[in-house]
Amino acid sequence: MSNTNPLLKAWYDKETRSVIVQVIAMAVILGFFAYIINNAIINLATLGKDINFNFLWQPASYDINQHLIEYDSRSSHFTATVVGLINTVLIAIAGIILATILGFILGVMRLSNNWLTQKIAYVYIEFVRNVPVLIHILLVHGIMVNTLPRPKQSVNFGDTFFLNNRGFQSPSPDFQPLFWVVAGVFVGAIIFAFLFSRYAKKVQDETGKHYPVALINLFAIIVVPAIVYFLLGSPIAWEVPALKGFNFKGGMVIRPEFIALWLALSLYTAAFIGEIVRSGIMAVSHGQSEASHALGVSSGRTLSLVVIPQALRVIVPPLTSQYLNLTKNSSLAIAIGYMDVVATIGGISLNQTGREMECMMIVMAIYLTLSLLISSGMNWYNNRIKLVER
Amino acid sequence: MKLINKVFTGLAMTAMAAGAAQASTLDDVKAAGELKCVVTTGLAGFAAPNAAGKWEGFDVDFCRAVAAAVLGDGDKVKFVPSTGKTRFTLLNSGEGDILFRNTTETFSRDVDLKLTFLPVNYYDGQGFMVPTALGVASASELDGASVCIQTGTTTELNLADYFRSNGISYEPVPIETNEEAYTNYVAGRCDVYTTDASGLAATRAKFENPADHMVLPEIISKEPLGGAVRHGDDQWADIAKWVVNALIAAEEMGITSANVAELGAAAGNNPGINRMLGTEGSYGEMLGLDAAWAARAIAQGGNYGEIFDRNIGPDTPLGIARGLNAQWKDGGILYAAPLR
Numbered sequence: 001m002s003n004t005n006p007l008l009k010a011w012y013d014k015e016t017r018s019v020i021v022q023v024i025a026m027a028v029i030l031g032f033f034a035y036i037i038n039n040a041i042i043n044l045a046t047l048g049k050d051i052n053f054n055f056l057w058q059p060a061s062y063d064i065n066q067h068l069i070e071y072d073s074r075s076s077h078f079t080a081t082v083v084g085l086i087n088t089v090l091i092a093i094a095g096i097i098l099a100t101i102l103g104f105i106l107g108v109m110r111l112s113n114n115w116l117t118q119k120i121a122y123v124y125i126e127f128v129r130n131v132p133v134l135i136h137i138l139l140v141h142g143i144m145v146n147t148l149p150r151p152k153q154s155v156n157f158g159d160t161f162f163l164n165n166r167g168f169q170s171p172s173p174d175f176q177p178l179f180w181v182v183a184g185v186f187v188g189a190i191i192f193a194f195l196f197s198r199y200a201k202k203v204q205d206e207t208g209k210h211y212p213v214a215l216i217n218l219f220a221i222i223v224v225p226a227i228v229y230f231l232l233g234s235p236i237a238w239e240v241p242a243l244k245g246f247n248f249k250g251g252m253v254i255r256p257e258f259i260a261l262w263l264a265l266s267l268y269t270a271a272f273i274g275e276i277v278r279s280g281i282m283a284v285s286h287g288q289s290e291a292s293h294a295l296g297v298s299s300g301r302t303l304s305l306v307v308i309p310q311a312l313r314v315i316v317p318p319l320t321s322q323y324l325n326l327t328k329n330s331s332l333a334i335a336i337g338y339m340d341v342v343a344t345i346g347g348i349s350l351n352q353t354g355r356e357m358e359c360m361m362i363v364m365a366i367y368l369t370l371s372l373l374i375s376s377g378m379n380w381y382n383n384r385i386k387l388v389e390r
Numbered sequence: 391m392k393l394i395n396k397v398f399t400g401l402a403m404t405a406m407a408a409g410a411a412q413a414s415t416l417d418d419v420k421a422a423g424e425l426k427c428v429v430t431t432g433l434a435g436f437a438a439p440n441a442a443g444k445w446e447g448f449d450v451d452f453c454r455a456v457a458a459a460v461l462g463d464g465d466k467v468k469f470v471p472s473t474g475k476t477r478f479t480l481l482n483s484g485e486g487d488i489l490f491r492n493t494t495e496t497f498s499r500d501v502d503l504k505l506t507f508l509p510v511n512y513y514d515g516q517g518f519m520v521p522t523a524l525g526v527a528s529a530s531e532l533d534g535a536s537v538c539i540q541t542g543t544t545t546e547l548n549l550a551d552y553f554r555s556n557g558i559s560y561e562p563v564p565i566e567t568n569e570e571a572y573t574n575y576v577a578g579r580c581d582v583y584t585t586d587a588s589g590l591a592a593t594r595a596k597f598e599n600p601a602d603h604m605v606l607p608e609i610i611s612k613e614p615l616g617g618a619v620r621h622g623d624d625q626w627a628d629i630a631k632w633v634v635n636a637l638i639a640a641e642e643m644g645i646t647s648a649n650v651a652e653l654g655a656a657a658g659n660n661p662g663i664n665r666m667l668g669t670e671g672s673y674g675e676m677l678g679l680d681a682a683w684a685a686r687a688i689a690q691g692g693n694y695g696e697i698f699d700r701n702i703g704p705d706t707p708l709g710i711a712r713g714l715n716a717q718w719k720d721g722g723i724l725y726a727a728p729l730r
Contacts, residue, residue: 049504063560065564073550245534246534247534334566339564343564347475347541348542348564
């Protein structure tokens, strides 16, 4: 029953077979992608369209309501893209911060011994994470736009802050030259705090002497610049918003679209982060805190020195994927008209220029870059806190 | 390397063969037995499903007329709803055979987006709607206002140009669809809603009390609305173009859905009518259709005037006067090329 065919022989060899299977699989995958890419290029060519990015330097011709850099309708599509990118990054950072804070609170609440606290967190998490995030966004936006008063009936906080369905109006700072001294002191304080932490750690390692690092650093970073600020005679002129015509003039405005997107994304992601935090804390054996208590370490220091460092090792990897989800979910902004990168280059620019392939390629490249940046940042952090085995 | 090149060439040939197969839209439509017509997701009077789920409206009637001319039945239409953003992609990718979606003909759409525009079937212009209670009488008083605007339309660019050239500021509130614009406008998120004057009339008709809202006198742009087809299929473009022309010319000649059967039965004394209804000459054959193509298109929903009056005219909730859209003989600018 011996087979002499070399091909069959190779097939019956376990290692050779696995190589053959992998080569075939790779060829099929590459062939598939080659086919669809080629198909797209040929079909575009049939329509007489080429891949060309020159449109980026043409005037965009449309206005964007929220722009953190100089922009008007004569700016280029490229500038519009940057404006959209900044808006995306802004919502991602604001969302990640709020979602993390809320998530940790929810996670701790879930583990509380208090029946009511625990159940509130439980019901919240189960409700929120089982409803699509788009519904949350539309719901929050709808509530804001429909229930908040119109500009003339704004909720007035001391004639300085105003809340209405056009957003939250607040004074905007106008920096005087002396302000940069305060800024310099602030930067100096941060450098000091960094160096002082290292010094304190060194002293503690060598002598066991413990400095109240957090308190001193907080004083250096917040109180010292504040004192300098007032000593220099408050070198910021505030421009206070005032109702003029249809809307408030002057000051800054946080639009309902931003607030709705920010709250909805944060509240939604926080529910997932809450469960991640709970699992992380539960992963630390109870014996660890008992041992710590037995050594006479206080509850607070047990939490910060024993439980949290070990819990973080479990928390950080899934937390990274939640951060990525939040960033990518921010592309739903278009549903309520928040001008993120999908709404600018992937929306209006695409539409006005008809360059679908190019615009979508730019949008994909931007999201890919953002995601990789977040991932590498979180991986760096994960490496720092991971268990050092001795 | 050579092998890869061969593979690529092979794939390219396959793709080109696939591309060549869809060259004749007329054959595709006939083979499918239905016309895929790209319309709006819903704009009262222009294209919207009625209570029974049947599509009705001004744009819809043009779709049906083309279907009647080509397939002999105005009901053989598959409506493809589209937003302002998806319409051209749907047409260019072959999801639709023809586009009737109150679409403005512009240079960049015609040249850069590779569309062929059909004769204008509605002369429109961009206007502003405000609540009457606001006490605004002119668009020049809108400094600082929040303006709701459908994103992905020419109106977005006109708005930016208008406010810039008049040196007044505004806050654009971009909105995805007409319904959302309505919701935001009612909630007071914006002071003003801007779109084509016909769209404003359609939106205003939906209010419980239309008199609470007014359309400002300024018309800030020219919006010649018309159908469109893909570049590169001239026969199909000709068919669509002449169906539109025939409907406009039919009104001028007095051919209506009521008398078209009688007039088309035998050649009469009016050579123009004879040519259009196929009792004289062979115009239908030149298009690749049969002699009665125009007669069927007119019998389907009537001539241009009938379509206008039934969907958006003075007796409908939209209440739009003919204005610019009257025949050239009646002081409008509708002027169909002669069918000869």
